[in-house]
Amino acid sequence: MNKKKGNLYIVTGPSGAGKGTVLGRVLAEMDNVFLSVSATTRQPREGEKHGVNYYFVTHDEFRQMIEQDRLLEHAEYVGNFYGTPAAPVDEMLNAGKDVVLEIEVQGALIVKGKRPDATLIFIVPPSFDVLASRLRSRGTESEEVVQRRLMKARSECAQMDAYDYIVINDQLDDAVHDLSSIIRAGRCRRGSVALNLFD
Amino acid sequence: MNKKKGNLYIVTGPSGAGKGTVLGRVLAEMDNVFLSVSATTRQPREGEKHGVNYYFVTHDEFRQMIEQDRLLEHAEYVGNFYGTPAAPVDEMLNAGKDVVLEIEVQGALIVKGKRPDATLIFIVPPSFDVLASRLRSRGTESEEVVQRRLMKARSECAQMDAYDYIVINDQLDDAVHDLSSIIRAGRCRRGSVALNLFD
Numbered sequence: 056m057n058k059k060k061g062n063l064y065i066v067t068g069p070s071g072a073g074k075g076t077v078l079g080r081v082l083a084e085m086d087n088v089f090l091s092v093s094a095t096t097r098q099p100r101e102g103e104k105h106g107v108n109y110y111f112v113t114h115d116e117f118r119q120m121i122e123q124d125r126l127l128e129h130a131e132y133v134g135n136f137y138g139t140p141a142a143p144v145d146e147m148l149n150a151g152k153d154v155v156l157e158i159e160v161q162g163a164l165i166v167k168g169k170r171p172d173a174t175l176i177f178i179v180p181p182s183f184d185v186l187a188s189r190l191r192s193r194g195t196e197s198e199e200v201v202q203r204r205l206m207k208a209r210s211e212c213a214q215m216d217a218y219d220y221i222v223i224n225d226q227l228d229d230a231v232h233d234l235s236s237i238i239r240a241g242r243c244r245r246g247s248v249a250l251n252l253f254d
Numbered sequence: 255m256n257k258k259k260g261n262l263y264i265v266t267g268p269s270g271a272g273k274g275t276v277l278g279r280v281l282a283e284m285d286n287v288f289l290s291v292s293a294t295t296r297q298p299r300e301g302e303k304h305g306v307n308y309y310f311v312t313h314d315e316f317r318q319m320i321e322q323d324r325l326l327e328h329a330e331y332v333g334n335f336y337g338t339p340a341a342p343v344d345e346m347l348n349a350g351k352d353v354v355l356e357i358e359v360q361g362a363l364i365v366k367g368k369r370p371d372a373t374l375i376f377i378v379p380p381s382f383d384v385l386a387s388r389l390r391s392r393g394t395e396s397e398e399v400v401q402r403r404l405m406k407a408r409s410e411c412a413q414m415d416a417y418d419y420i421v422i423n424d425q426l427d428d429a430v431h432d433l434s435s436i437i438r439a440g441r442c443r444r445g446s447v448a449l450n451l452f453d
Contacts, residue, residue: 176442183451212451220439221447233442240419240439243375243432248420252382252411 059249061087061152062241063144063170066234067163068178069208071190073224077178078157080231081238088153088238091144094120097135110140127169128162139166153238160211167217176237177218181225183209258448260286260351261440262343262369265433266362267377268407270389272423276377277356279430280437287352287437290343293319296334309339326368327361338365352437359410366416375436376417380424382408 068074082090094110096117105111112120117136120126129138139156147154156166156173167173180186186208190201215221220237224230241247267273281289293309295316304310311319316335319325328337338355346353355365355372366372379385385407389400414420419436423429440446 179449179451181449209451215449216444218444220442221444221449222442223447223449233438236435236438237442239432239435243419243421243436245415245417245420248422250378250380250414250420250422252378252408 059151059247061148061154062247063148063173064155064176065163065166065173066155066157066176067160069211070204071186072178072180074178077224077230077234081234085235088155089147091139091154091156093137094140095135095137128158128165130159130162160214164217175218176220176222177215178222178224181223258350258446260347260353261446262347262372263354263375264362264365264372265354265356265375266359268410269403270385271377271379273377276423276429276433280433284434287354288346290338290353290355292336293339294334294336327364329358329361359413363416374417375419375421376414377421377423380422
C-alpha cells in the first residue's frame with residue numbers, strides 16, 4: 056500500500072460547544088492525526104513553546120505572511136493577530152498525515168474556499184438552552200457576557216448548512232466517537248485509499 | 255431532535271473478500287442499522303424463514319416484481335432469481351433506520367443509478383495473492399474454480415473507482431471498525447442530522 060496524502064479537517068463551532076474538549080480526546084486516542092499550529096503576534100505565556108503551542112511572530116512578520124498569502128486564514132482578537140500558516144499544514148498532508156484546524160467559525164469558510172477538499176465539521180451543543188447553562192455554569196462571566204456569547208452562537212450556527220458534518224456534543228463520549236468516526240471514514244474514501252491489489 | 259431518514263449503504267466486493275463476515279460483525283455491534291432482505295425464487299432451506307432470511311416467491315411473482323419495477327436490482331444465479339425489493343428498504347429508511355444491501359458487484363452500480371443518495375462501499379482483500387490463498391485455504395474448491403474466481407475478482411475490482419469508500423479487509427477488526435465508522439460518520443452528515451437548536 057502506497058502512502059497517499061492525508062485529509063484536511065476544519066473543526067469549528069460556537070464558543071461553549073466544547074470543541075476543544077472533543078478534539079483533545081480524539082487527538083489523544085487516534086494515530087496519524089495532528090492539530091495545526093497557529094501563528095500569533097501575542098506574547099508567549101509561561102510554558103508555551105514556539106512551534107508547539109504557537110509560532111510566535113512579530114507584527115511585521117505576520118503582515119508579511121498575509122501579504123505573501125502564506126496564511127490559510129487569519130483574524131484579530133483583542134489587539135493580537137492569529138492565523139494558520141499553510142506550509143506546515145501542507146507538509147503534514149503530503150506526508151500522509153491527517154490535519155485538523157481548530158478555528159473560529161468566521162475563518163472556516165475562508166479556508167474551505169482556498170482548500171475545497173477540506174472537510175468542514177461543526178460541533179454544536181444539543182440546544183441553545185444547554186449552551187446557556189454551560190456558559191453560566193462556568194461562573195466566570197457576567198450575565199451580559201453570557202447573553203453576548205449566546206447571540207454570537209446563534210449567528211454562527213446560522214452557517215451550519217455550509218458544513219459537511221455536524222457533531223452534536225450532548226454526551227462527550229458520543230461526540231468523541233462521532234468525530235473519530237468521521238476521520239476514520241475519511242481514510243476509507245476512495246481518493247484516500249492507496250491500494251495496489253497486485254502488490 | 256427530530257427523526258430524519260436513514261442512510262442507504264450498498265456493500266459489495268469480490269467473493270473471498272470477507273464482506274459477509276465484516277458486515278455480520280458490524281450489524282451485531284451497531285444499533286439502528288439493518289440488512290435488507292432479498293426476494294428469491296429458490297426453495298427455502300431448513301430453518302430459513304420467509305421475511306427473515308429471504309422473501310420466498312414464485313417465478314411468476316418475481317417476474318411481476320420486475321415488470322412493476324419493484325426491485326432495486328436483481329440477478330439470476332444457477333437457475334434461481336434473487337432481487338432486492340424496494341418497498342421494505344424505503345420503509346426502514348423512512349423510519350430513520352440505516353439500511354445495508356449486501357449485493358453482487360454487478361448489482362451495486364444499478365442500485366446507485368436508481369438511488370444516487372446511496373453510499374457505495376467496496377470491501378477488498380489486501381491483494382490478489384491474499385485472496386488466492388484465502389480461496390485455496392477453504393479447501394473446498396478445485397484449482398480451476400479458484401482461478402475462475404480470481405479472474406472474476408480482478409474484473410470486479412476494476413470497478414472500484416466508482417465507489418465512495420474502499421474497506422481493505424486485511425485485519426478483520428480493522429475492517430469492522432472502518433465499516434462501522436463509515437456508517438456512524440454518515441449519521442453526522444449535514445443532511446442526516448435533524449437538529450433544532452431552539453428545542
